[in-house]
Amino acid sequence: MHDLETRELRYFVAVAEELNVTRAAERLGIAQPPLSRAIRQLEQRLEVQLIDRVPSGIRLTSAGEVLLREARAALQAVGAAALRTRRAGVEAETGDRVLTLATKAGSSHELLQAILDANEAAGQTRIEVLLCEIGEQATLLREGAADVAIMHRPFDDLAGFETADLLTEPQVAIVPSSHPLAARSEVTREEVANVPGLPIARWPRLDGSYPEGDGPEVRSQTQLAQLVALGRTLLVIPRSSRAWQWPEHTAVPVVDAPHSTTLLAWPHGHGSADVDRLVATAERVAGLAVALG
Amino acid sequence: MHDLETRELRYFVAVAEELNVTRAAERLGIAQPPLSRAIRQLEQRLEVQLIDRVPSGIRLTSAGEVLLREARAALQAVGAAALRTRRAGVEAETGDRVLTLATKAGSSHELLQAILDANEAAGQTRIEVLLCEIGEQATLLREGAADVAIMHRPFDDLAGFETADLLTEPQVAIVPSSHPLAARSEVTREEVANVPGLPIARWPRLDGSYPEGDGPEVRSQTQLAQLVALGRTLLVIPRSSRAWQWPEHTAVPVVDAPHSTTLLAWPHGHGSADVDRLVATAERVAGLAVALG
């Protein structure tokens, strides 16, 4: 009895996501019969029923739900293995070590700049910056596309990562400049939670669906920025974020919001001497910023 | 260009661990030539040299080191996928849900008993207890053999897990009853660190090698308990641990040692309603214990 092969996992994930063998086969670029057979073999090998064959198609069993979740994680790990190995090979060949740092576009701009400057000044490992949308850092780290990321507590999901706190700062509400709230010198969480006509925007879940609510659906920071400018929504973010500097935006301190912590995160067990050096540099720079500010 | 297959990863790990293709092939139950070829193909697919072919055998390149680490993690994830899916299937068939809880044999005995009692009294998911040696819990969780574990901060490696603190307690030194220290009512860390004739025991690293030092090499708690009884070593542990109650042992409070926290840990993203309920019960019981104690 040998292990599962990633091919089987890929096939199952496709079927489980499409809930339709024929479409899954198309997506995989193979014919439908071999895919049906592969799923059946997988079920025999695991001695578990993974899908219910109902007249109208298929449904996942509870074991199938478990495998879908586990298979996604396992495939990510396998993909990361390939990616990180390739990168290690390129680095060994060229003697050119590079750390890829993922960060939300527009957030923590000054800090990032200071870290990059200090890193270069110290002659440490070159840093490649990978700008991404909100919530993407975790995926990039898990996939191996990034070595380390700038993230924010309590906003980002830090599960599975090692972290080093850099700095803590208050939060501000970004409101349309034309709105009465923009004239206020400060607001409370209570006040911004239920402003008539300015419902909080909704971000997609991992599966792409949106939670229930009044707010507009958004998928990128720029979308959201424009919605604020249009007077349709507001949001609360750490003060240092730079993605929200349109003339139509006004930042108002939220006095009772929990402070937000900016930190470096990297996949547990995937640190390295390079990451350690970067963390040390970043901590020094962040400490300096606090001392100055 | 498709993904890596787990077969390739298994083959590479075997070769990297044996550093000898012929022995690795024996271990895998295949002949040597196909294994040589598989490794070469893997190198071509990744466009990276993984091993140096030197006259006396092979050596890992730096990319090879990376792949060894990554491949082990990926294979663990794949194995866990199979294991957890099988268990989900059995549970679905029999309608009999079971949580497997891993804990160091002998540690936190009263707390564990109280948790199990409360869990049963509440009629919650049945709990299977898996007793293991020090440091094994993390592996069991990652492999999917356990759903949740009792662990201790700052002793255990909690990276990659979600945790819920249960209780915090002082530490004691376990010394041979025949030793002068056994007569003391309390000691300091400083004092126990360098007792002539009682060097701290050394535990194996993950790769099985031992760190340098004077102390005896141990691989199980019982070995260590006997070494203490024999007057060869001492150790510092949380007070509630029960593995050290031989007549030849004496516990002496260590006044300045950091307190130890007992907690529940489970792999991030692999929680469930069952785990949530267990955590709630455990927190309630632990809170009660603190209130009473």
Add this chain to the structure above:
DNA sequence: GCACGCCGATACTCCACGGGTATCGACCCG
């Protein structure tokens, strides 16, 4: 110094299994 042993690479043969086409059977419509 040469023969032997160890180790990985190469050359080839073979067949098991992954994948293709054609078709069936079950069900849901109008």
Add this chain to the structure above:
DNA sequence: CGGGTCGATACCCGTGGAGTATCGGCGTGC
């Protein structure tokens, strides 16, 4: 009841993974 949509079955084919035999390079010992 016929057409459409599914997944399952039957059967064939070719790739590629695995085997055997052998080679080449290098240490090592008498």
